[in-house]
Amino acid sequence: xxxxxxxxxxxxxxxxxxxxxxxxxxxxxxxxxxxxxxxxxxxxxxxxxxxxxxxxxxxxxxxxxxxxxxxxxx
Amino acid sequence: xxxxxxxxxxxxxxxxxxxxxxxxxxxxxxxxxxxxxxxxxxxxxxxxxxxxxxxxxxxxxxxxxxxxxxxxxxxxxxxxxxxxxxxxxxxxxxxxxxxxxxxxxxxxxxxxxxxxxxxxxxxxxxxxxxxxxxxxxxxxxxxxxxxxxxxxxxxxxxxxxxxxxxxxxxxxxxxxxxxxxxxxxxxxxxxxxxxxxxxxxxxxxxxxxxxxxxxxxxxxxxxxxxxxxxxxxxxxxxxxxxxxxx
Numbered sequence: 457x458x459x460x461x462x463x464x465x466x467x468x469x470x471x472x473x474x475x476x477x478x479x480x481x482x483x484x485x486x487x488x489x490x491x492x493x494x495x496x497x498x499x500x501x502x503x504x505x506x507x508x509x510x511x512x513x514x515x516x517x518x519x520x521x522x523x524x525x526x527x528x529x530x
Numbered sequence: 531x532x533x534x535x536x537x538x539x540x541x542x543x544x545x546x547x548x549x550x551x552x553x554x555x556x557x558x559x560x561x562x563x564x565x566x567x568x569x570x571x572x573x574x575x576x577x578x579x580x581x582x583x584x585x586x587x588x589x590x591x592x593x594x595x596x597x598x599x600x601x602x603x604x605x606x607x608x609x610x611x612x613x614x615x616x617x618x619x620x621x622x623x624x625x626x627x628x629x630x631x632x633x634x635x636x637x638x639x640x641x642x643x644x645x646x647x648x649x650x651x652x653x654x655x656x657x658x659x660x661x662x663x664x665x666x667x668x669x670x671x672x673x674x675x676x677x678x679x680x681x682x683x684x685x686x687x688x689x690x691x692x693x694x695x696x697x698x699x700x701x702x703x704x705x706x707x708x709x710x711x712x713x714x715x716x717x718x719x720x721x722x723x724x725x726x727x728x729x730x731x732x733x734x735x736x737x738x739x740x741x742x743x744x745x746x747x748x749x750x751x752x753x754x755x756x757x758x759x760x761x762x763x764x765x766x767x768x769x770x771x772x773x774x775x776x
Binding site for chain 2: 493496497500
């Protein structure tokens, strides 16, 4: 789980050009400057990275919740 | 105009699709063609297109089948690498008055013309978004704008393509993906060859330009839309119809 969270943070940090230390599991996507299209794009990348099918829903609003979803679908 | 670009064209082995493929290849693009079957004439057309010196390859895929579309997209990406332009041209007609249309007549037309366009776009969009560049050209029809007696199913499918085009343009404009539709009028192809000579003459007489269009008339617009000359045009529906829908 921690690995997944770290993996997500790594991908998002790279995408936003931020340092990984600036992001935490509690961060809401909208608060760190990600819109729906950004999230879709990141999810496509994460599907490849984590080799899983991610079915996003409105409730997945934070890095932590996304990590839980990926863990459950892996 | 398209040197160094790669284009994918569905229904690209005859009619308007073939004219677009020829025009693109002549203007420097490599071309991947998608057709429902590998016929002798399709192979001959591929050979002819390859004589332009561009890379041309034919892929057999039924655009109604989403899984097959996904497989073919992966195959094309493997063969060609980066794809720059997608032309959703595959289309069919099953004309008749509405009460006489069977379920298959309606489903087939919607499945190929509208859903096929959606599946293929969905499959290639991922690459376009990733590379922050892509051009999608959807073949609609003037019938999708003005309706036509005897073509309720076809008109519905082509009007659907227009709504889809505008929505994709809005969704992916910020990723530098442009999406436009071409609405041809009466173009002399196999599709309109079913009309009698008399009917064709009658139609031509009613058109401001007094003649049926040629597939090359449509290809010229596709070339413009695919090129960087159209880099600020998205979500548009442009008719190539000799003034039919004015």
